[in-house]
Amino acid sequence: MIPRPDVFFLPAAGGEQRLCVFHAPSSAFEGTPRGKLLYLHPFAEEMNKSRRMAALACRALVEAGYAVLQIDLRGCGDSSADFGEASWDDWLADVRLGLDWLDTQVPDAPLWLWGLRAGCLLATETLKTLNRPAHLLLVQPPASGKPLLQQFLRLKLAADLAEGGGGKGLMAEMRAALSRGEAVEAAGYMLSSALALGLEGATLTPPSSPQPDSRVIWLELSSRPDAEWTPVAQQAQKRWSDAGLPPTAELLHGPAFWQTTEVEEAPALIEALQRLFGTADAHREAS
Known part of the structure; x- marks a missing residue:
């Protein structure tokens, strides 16, 4: 059971x-x-x-x-x-x-x-x-984490295009805002710079000295x-x-x-x- x-x-x-x-x-x-x-x-x-x-x-x-x-x-x-x-x-x-x-x-x-x-x-x-x-x-x-962040930010581009916007320069604007420590919004989520940059910097690498x-x-x-x-x-x-x-x-x-x-x-x-x-x-x- x-x-x-x-x-x-x-x-x-x-x-x-x-x-x-x-x-x-x-x-x-x-x-x-x-x-x-x-x-x-x-x-x-x-x-x-x-x-x-x-x-x-x-x-x-x-x-x-x-x-x-x-x-x-x-x-x-x-x-x-x-x-x-x-x-x-x-x-x-x-x-x-x-x-x-x-x-x-x-x-x-x-x-x-x-x-x-x-x-x-x-x-x-x-x-x-x-x-x-x-x-x-x-x-x-x-x-x-870099492609995951990129994929998430593209949701904002898709929404902008669906609303009749051109999306031109939007990705660069969001990237610049995050690098300045500012939050950005995409797909109904407000994303902090600390979370975005931490995710982007994460890699799937093994430990240098793995446990046996x-x-x-x-x-x-x-x-x-x-x-x-x-x-x-x-x-x-x-x-x-x-x-x-x-x-x-x-x-x-x-x-x-x-x-x-x-x-x-x-x-x-x-x-x-x-x-x-x-x-x-x-x-x-x-x-």
Whole structure:
């Protein structure tokens, strides 16, 4: 039987709160869970588009005997502050906040940092600061935050064109405003300079001295059943292999649910999680 998730507010600095959802492992698993995962959501509207798939993925992991904590980062979802008040450093602090709570609740289980899209960048940055073994579950990881920021700012260009504007020079204006420390608005989100520049500077690079026995699972989706890894993904995976952290990488067939117009599901992703985390061999490798 799968317990109902525990929804609560986790106290944060400055009297703020972060909305959290804790998924305890299935009651079929007694004693210490097979592992614990901290889920780090995508950026802006991608977070909302991904909620359904995140919930389904949590269920699959819980059924396999893992504990999962979801946390809405500062300015996101029902957590304190507005999106425009958040910075990249705030989000990194929230990752540590979630880890500290998860450690108190599930102290002895192997740790996984689970990122989706921009959440992968938060996960890899955090991994570099941990002085203990931890594993990574990277779903649709970008090579860096720069293209994510560019994609987000283009939403403003698209809106301007739809309203009859020319969009000429708008990207340069937004870039200049961010470099001056000013906020910009796009797609209904006010984006602070501190968050934009932090995201832009984040890269999916491995730690210089990885902990022994750390694992990296790298999953991506493509709408083409015959798709192959892009050169960017191949180069990124090689960097991790060269650093001593060769990823278990799978390219799956499914929709880009984090950006589709309608909420969509990607069954292949759930099946991959069930296969990779649902066996005794996966447990032994992660321990």
